[in-house]
Amino acid sequence: MYYIKLTEIVYISRKRKEGMGMALWQALLVGLLGYFGVNRTPWFFGQAGGFFGIAQPIVACTIMGILFGDVQSGVLVGVALQALYLGVIQPGGALPSDKGFATFIGGSLAIASGGGVEAALALAVPLGLLGVALFQFFMTVNAYFPHMGDRAAAEGDGNKVAMANVLGTVPTFVVYVTIYTMANYLGVGFVQGLLDILPAPVLATLSIVGKIVPAVGFAMLMKYVITKGKEWMLGFFAMGFVLVKNTSFNIVALALFSIGLAIMFVMARYGKDLSTDQTVAAIIAEGGDDDDEYDE
Amino acid sequence: MTNTTNNKTLPRKEVRRSAWTYVFFHHCAQNYERMMGLAFGHTLAKPLCLLYPDKEEYKKALQRHTQFFNTEPTVGAIIPGIVLGLEEGRAKGEEVTEELIVGTKNALMGPFAGIGDSLIGAVYQTIIASIAIGLSSDGSVLGPLFFLVFYAGVCVALKYGLFMKGYDLGLNAVKMITPRITEIATTALGIIGLVTVGGIAANTVNVPIKYEYVSGELVVSMQEILDKIMPGILPLCLTVGIWYLYSRKNWSAIKALLTLIVLVFLLVLLGIM
Numbered sequence: 001m002y003y004i005k006l007t008e009i010v011y012i013s014r015k016r017k018e019g020m021g022m023a024l025w026q027a028l029l030v031g032l033l034g035y036f037g038v039n040r041t042p043w044f045f046g047q048a049g050g051f052f053g054i055a056q057p058i059v060a061c062t063i064m065g066i067l068f069g070d071v072q073s074g075v076l077v078g079v080a081l082q083a084l085y086l087g088v089i090q091p092g093g094a095l096p097s098d099k100g101f102a103t104f105i106g107g108s109l110a111i112a113s114g115g116g117v118e119a120a121l122a123l124a125v126p127l128g129l130l131g132v133a134l135f136q137f138f139m140t141v142n143a144y145f146p147h148m149g150d151r152a153a154a155e156g157d158g159n160k161v162a163m164a165n166v167l168g169t170v171p172t173f174v175v176y177v178t179i180y181t182m183a184n185y186l187g188v189g190f191v192q193g194l195l196d197i198l199p200a201p202v203l204a205t206l207s208i209v210g211k212i213v214p215a216v217g218f219a220m221l222m223k224y225v226i227t228k229g230k231e232w233m234l235g236f237f238a239m240g241f242v243l244v245k246n247t248s249f250n251i252v253a254l255a256l257f258s259i260g261l262a263i264m265f266v267m268a269r270y271g272k273d274l275s276t277d278q279t280v281a282a283i284i285a286e287g288g289d290d291d292d293e294y295d296e
Numbered sequence: 297m298t299n300t301t302n303n304k305t306l307p308r309k310e311v312r313r314s315a316w317t318y319v320f321f322h323h324c325a326q327n328y329e330r331m332m333g334l335a336f337g338h339t340l341a342k343p344l345c346l347l348y349p350d351k352e353e354y355k356k357a358l359q360r361h362t363q364f365f366n367t368e369p370t371v372g373a374i375i376p377g378i379v380l381g382l383e384e385g386r387a388k389g390e391e392v393t394e395e396l397i398v399g400t401k402n403a404l405m406g407p408f409a410g411i412g413d414s415l416i417g418a419v420y421q422t423i424i425a426s427i428a429i430g431l432s433s434d435g436s437v438l439g440p441l442f443f444l445v446f447y448a449g450v451c452v453a454l455k456y457g458l459f460m461k462g463y464d465l466g467l468n469a470v471k472m473i474t475p476r477i478t479e480i481a482t483t484a485l486g487i488i489g490l491v492t493v494g495g496i497a498a499n500t501v502n503v504p505i506k507y508e509y510v511s512g513e514l515v516v517s518m519q520e521i522l523d524k525i526m527p528g529i530l531p532l533c534l535t536v537g538i539w540y541l542y543s544r545k546n547w548s549a550i551k552a553l554l555t556l557i558v559l560v561f562l563l564v565l566l567g568i569m
Contacts, residue, residue, distance in 0.1 A: 143553065211503070
């Protein structure tokens with residue numbers, strides 16, 4: 001993933017030398033806009049206005065079209081990129097391709113250079129993969145902040161917990177604004193150069209640690225649920241894990257299955273009392289309430 | 297649990313403020329280890345401070361709400377709402393245990409992620425984007441405006457609305473709770489939570505092994521051997537192993553994390569990963 005040669009797009013960085021690139025102030029504005037569109041940024045109603053708003057190619061490219069004084073071609077590049085990503089979901093950890101890099105480097109250079117829709121589409125795919133690499137890097141490195149939050153929570157300081165959360169966006173700000181601005185000012189070759197500086201084993205380690213590190217989060221969560229003397233409950237965790245890994249169960253199906261399992265367990269353990277107990281109706285009502293929540 | 301009885305109800309203003317905190321900050325420190333966990337703590341930090349004047353109780357509340365949490369943030373906005381309602385009940389001295397609250401949170405996040413990702417991420421976004429593309433195919437700025445209002449705008453409204461709805465749901469649920477129901481619900485939610493969290497772990501934790509033993513024509517892939525024992529055996533053992541070190545051997549999470557990084561780096565250098 002890290003060794004894609006961006007030959008088809010190098011011509012844009014050449015165009016920069018021919019005076020076709022963008023001015024530094026424009027590159028800076030694109031960088032800032034790109035930062036607003038990162039999933040983590042709180043501006044503009046958080047994710048909704050940023051990642052789901054500004055970062056969407058059709059919106060972003062229109063704004064950049066206004067910035068470069070060519071709204072029409074901005075909208076058209078945006079439409080093309082948006083169509084490219086139509087139906088591409090970006091759930092939690094695993095993105096197939098990063099819209100941000102494609103939009104704020106590929107799209108912006110295409111609009112600024114007058115390369116139009118074709119140039120934007122040629123840039124989108126390789127840049128999208130580079131964006132995924134950077135996303136994974138941040139998702140791994142940002143694991144620092146919850147530990148800052150842990151210390152604050154242990155001190156009973158809620159403001160510091162909030163601060164740790166907000167500080168989590170600072171590295172994002174510095175790195176994304178820098179990369180987007182430099183890439184737009186210097187051309188795409190710059191991004192490739194950045195990745196070439198890092199030795200391959202370091203990149204590979206970062207990418208693999210990113211895949212393993214959720215295990216630490218799950219371990220911490222289980223500490224909460226599996227209290228001392230309840231180690232047998234590990235079996236339930238293993239059960240969910242094995243079912244998803246070895247069957248076509250998805251999480252919603254698994255949740256419904258686990259409700260059945262919980263009913264069996266509860267009936268086996270409390271069933272005898274339940275049949276004589278006055279609280280039966282209340283318990284059933286409570287169970288029904290839970291089901292309603294799943295229907296939301 | 298000893299109850300620090302406190303008859304204060306959260307002012308509606310604080311609940312609204314918490315909902316807006318969620319809307320703005322729910323992804324700030326997103327990371328692979330705890331995903332939205334820290335943001336969950338941020339969302340509830342202020343109201344929890346009002347609910348638990350007792351410093352020790354507040355500490356515990358903060359700690360249980362900075363753990364791993366991940367869901368689809370739009371539809372899943374109902375979860376911090378429900379949790380806040382339950383916490384208010386607990387603070388008032390109702391029979392709401394810590395385990396019940398954590399269990400509810402764990403049991404709900406997976407299903408809401410599944411429902412939300414397909415409804416919001418796949419279906420709704422695709423519909424709105426298709427219409428926007430249609431509106432703008434001639435270069436008109438109507439498309440982006442339509443997209444902003446009907447996608448970003450609707451998501452903000454949903455997040456805020458579902459958070460508030462969740463809070464009321466949580467408060468109402470508290471009213472029905474008796475010690476017996478608490479015990480049974482805690483057990484049931486613990487099971488549902490662990491099974492679904494196991495499923496989420498199966499989807500997220502990945503231990504790629506690329507080592508292959510080559511001898512002439514013979515190529516034996518280590519991953520294939522492991523898969524023959526059981527697909528996912530390595531990530532499962534690793535997660536349980538870290539849980540054991542962390543919760544029974546008093547390893548800190550940082551120690552586990554650094555050990556992992558060093559280990560992976562060595563394995564990469566050896567060509568095993």
